[in-house]
Amino acid sequence: NVVNAVLLLCCFIVVVYYYRNVRRINQDIDQEHKRPQANSGDESEDFGVIRLAPHVRDEFVRSSMSHVIPDYSQKRDGPGEDGKPVYLSESEKAEGDSDMKNWFMNVKASDKISLDRSLPDVRRKECKDIKYDLKKLPSASVVIIFTDEAWTPLMRTVHSVVNRSPPELLKEVVLLDDNSQREELKGHLDEYIKRFGGLVKLVRKTVRHGLIRAKLAGAKEATGQVVVFLDSHCEATAGWLEPLVARIAEERTAILCPMIDSIAAETMAYHGDPYATAVGGFSWALHFTWESMPQREQQRRKSPTDYIRSPTMAGGLLAADKEYFFAVGGYDEEMDIWGGENLEISFRAWTCGGSIEFIPCSHVGHIFRAGHPYNMTGRNNNKDVHGTNSKRLAEVWMDDYKRLYYMHRSDLKDKDVGDLTSRKELREKLKCRPFKWYLDNIIPGKFIFDENVQAYGTLYTFVDGYRMCIDTLQKDEKTSHTLGVFPCQGKGSSPQQMSLSNEGHLRRETNCAQAMVGRDQERGTVMMTHCHGGSDKWTYEGQLLRNTRSGLCLSTDGLKQSDDVIVTNCDSRSDHQKWRFADPNK
Ligand code: LR7
Ligand code: MN
Numbered sequence: 381n382v383v384n385a386v387l388l389l390c391c392f393i394v395v396v397y398y399y400r401n402v403r404r405i406n407q408d409i410d411q412e413h414k415r416p417q418a419n420s421g422d423e424s425e426d427f428g429v430i431r432l433a434p435h436v437r438d439e440f441v442r443s444s445m446s447h448v449i450p451d452y453s454q455k456r457d458g459p460g461e462d463g464k465p466v467y468l469s470e471s472e473k474a475e476g477d478s479d480m481k482n483w484f485m486n487v488k489a490s491d492k493i494s495l496d497r498s499l500p501d502v503r504r505k506e507c508k509d510i511k512y513d514l515k516k517l518p519s520a521s522v523v524i525i526f527t528d529e530a531w532t533p534l535m536r537t538v539h540s541v542v543n544r545s546p547p548e549l550l551k552e553v554v555l556l557d558d559n560s561q562r563e564e565l566k567g568h569l570d571e572y573i574k575r576f577g578g579l580v581k582l583v584r585k586t587v588r589h590g591l592i593r594a595k596l597a598g599a600k601e602a603t604g605q606v607v608v609f610l611d612s613h614c615e616a617t618a619g620w621l622e623p624l625v626a627r628i629a630e631e632r633t634a635i636l637c638p639m640i641d642s643i644a645a646e647t648m649a650y651h652g653d654p655y656a657t658a659v660g661g662f663s664w665a666l667h668f669t670w671e672s673m674p675q676r677e678q679q680r681r682k683s684p685t686d687y688i689r690s691p692t693m694a695g696g697l698l699a700a701d702k703e704y705f706f707a708v709g710g711y712d713e714e715m716d717i718w719g720g721e722n723l724e725i726s727f728r729a730w731t732c733g734g735s736i737e738f739i740p741c742s743h744v745g746h747i748f749r750a751g752h753p754y755n756m757t758g759r760n761n762n763k764d765v766h767g768t769n770s771k772r773l774a775e776v777w778m779d780d781y782k783r784l785y786y787m788h789r790s791d792l793k794d795k796d797v798g799d800l801t802s803r804k805e806l807r808e809k810l811k812c813r814p815f816k817w818y819l820d821n822i823i824p825g826k827f828i829f830d831e832n833v834q835a836y837g838t839l840y841t842f843v844d845g846y847r848m849c850i851d852t853l854q855k856d857e858k859t860s861h862t863l864g865v866f867p868c869q870g871k872g873s874s875p876q877q878m879s880l881s882n883e884g885h886l887r888r889e890t891n892c893a894q895a896m897v898g899r900d901q902e903r904g905t906v907m908m909t910h911c912h913g914g915s916d917k918w919t920y921e922g923q924l925l926r927n928t929r930s931g932l933c934l935s936t937d938g939l940k941q942s943d944d945v946i947v948t949n950c951d952s953r954s955d956h957q958k959w960r961f962a963d964p965n966k
Contacts, residue, residue, distance in 0.1 A: 460493030463650025695722025720769030
């Protein structure tokens with residue numbers, strides 16, 4: 381009897397235990413379905429009482445996806461399909477126009493387009509022919525940072541990534557909310573992403589991080605071997621992810637950018653160029669610029685699908701081995717809100733043993749906006765975040781060449797931009813090369829105003845006790861424009877700085893002075909146009925600045941302030957033609 385009672389009790393205990401465990405398992409599964417973002421990716425994550433290997437767990441989590449990936453081989457009809465533009469009707473136009481003012485994009489048009497819209501496959505044929513062994517490639521986490529982004533562009537970014545990434549490669553999407561305030565991004569978003577099972581993880585920041593710290597925070601959440609960053613108004617196209625992870629598998633220290641296609645802010649029309657080969661450069665004011673691929677890079681590449689080495693990147697769209705990304709310094713945490721981090725990572729990667737490469741077979745669209753639909757004021761009421769972020773990068777990475785930044789921003793010379801010690805220590809620790817090495821090897825030919833030049837400074841004549849300076853008169857230097865004169869402004873006035881290069885070009889950063897001489901051959905104006913080998917040459921004899929093609933000399937004869945400067949017959953006695961270069965800092 382006693383034996384029987386003990387046996388019964390044992391049976392009872394076993395049964396109770398069994399049921400409790402089954403219930404726990406079921407509850408845990410339910411919990412997972414309700415809390416998709418709970419997947420922290422920790423290798424040993426405990427799913428209740430069952431432990432799952434990471435790849436099994438991913439499948440397990442994903443099986444709860446209610447999102448259906450569309451079949452893009454079938455033709456889809458609807459607004460914006462196949463990347464076509466959307467034009468609003470008369471009655472909708474007013475709303476679209478006001479969106480352009482408030483959002484710098486036509487949200488009304490975007491709202492008409494399916495979140496799963498089809499896009500043209502803009503890759504060239506050679507790209508489509510490449511076969512990837514997905515089982516052998518590393519997995520990727522796609523980090524999308526946003527602050528108060530409009531709903532449809534944000535979700536279309538997510539949909540395009542989920543729809544067009546091979547499940548074998550896409551470990552997760554990390555949506556990093558940089559303290560958005562709009563209601564729909566609060567409750568509704570948590571609800572919405574449940575359709576992606578555990579695949580889309582939402583991370584909220586309740587203080588504004590600014591995009592640089594937001595990227596860092598997003599990358600820290602990533603559990604894939606590769607981390608890919610995207611802006612929150614992008615669309616990934618067919619085959620975008622494979623070539624990125626494949627190149628990282630081959631070269632762990634390469635930081636990669638897809639080709640950035642354009643999505644028109646007004647119509648959402650998708651435009652990509654399969655043959656695009658532009659690379660990134662920079663201006664001394666520390667803005668990103670597009671440049672054409674240098675000849676030596678054209679020669680190095682063996683096939684049109686080869687990566688393109690680029691001196692810099694635009695910033696928003698990039699892929700890197702996660703460990704390497706942090707090992708090489710992540711981003712500068714003290715950079716605020718917007719700007720500077722793109723050139724910083726570029727200079728850093730190249731000088732510290734890595735590289736920046738563009739991957740021609742990977743195409744991602746980006747909505748280019750004419751402004752920022754969010755507050756750009758940083759900590760301590762800083763209204764110039766790009767300027768102060770850039771000063772940080774100049775001070776840490778540019779050695780003495782930071783002077784070229786201060787030529788544009790003399791106002792920042794004495795500005796406190798926070799402690800730089802840890803970034804300087806990083807540079808020491810990684811034994812990074814000097815900035816001069818970068819200039820000589822990675823972007824040779826970049827014009828340096830005051831090196832290897834015959835003369836540099838503000839260029840002026842002195843007539844009747846009055847200094848008149850050559851001046852751009854605030855014209856847009858990205859295009860051609862006439863050169864003018866203005867009373868000298870002194871101390872670091874950038875629109876008045878000129879260089880006479882060793883080749884004899886009278887120039888500024890990208891534009892060279894061309895004499896525009898009238899029929900009479902006796903008088904003309906001066907046009908600043910993009911420099912090239914055949915740009916006009918000038919000689920500096922005595923004090924005359926002679927244009928060798930026309931034989932005429934630069935002169936201020938008869939000019940008032942804000943007039944265009946002229947070229948006219950040379951006369952070494954005329955005070956209007958006696959030119960001096962002055963140290964721009966005096
Ligand atoms: O405080 C902020 N917090 C954020 O999370 C400010 C912005 N953001 C988010 C924002 O919602 C967006 O998703 O950060 C992302 C980038 O902001 P955008 O889209 O306003 O920036 P942008 O496209 O004008 O700027 C480019 O330069 C920036 C410099 O700091 C960043 O590097 C951007 O990522 C970068 N974008 C691109 O490179 C896209 C391609 C453009 C080209 C060429
Ligand atoms: Mn952007």
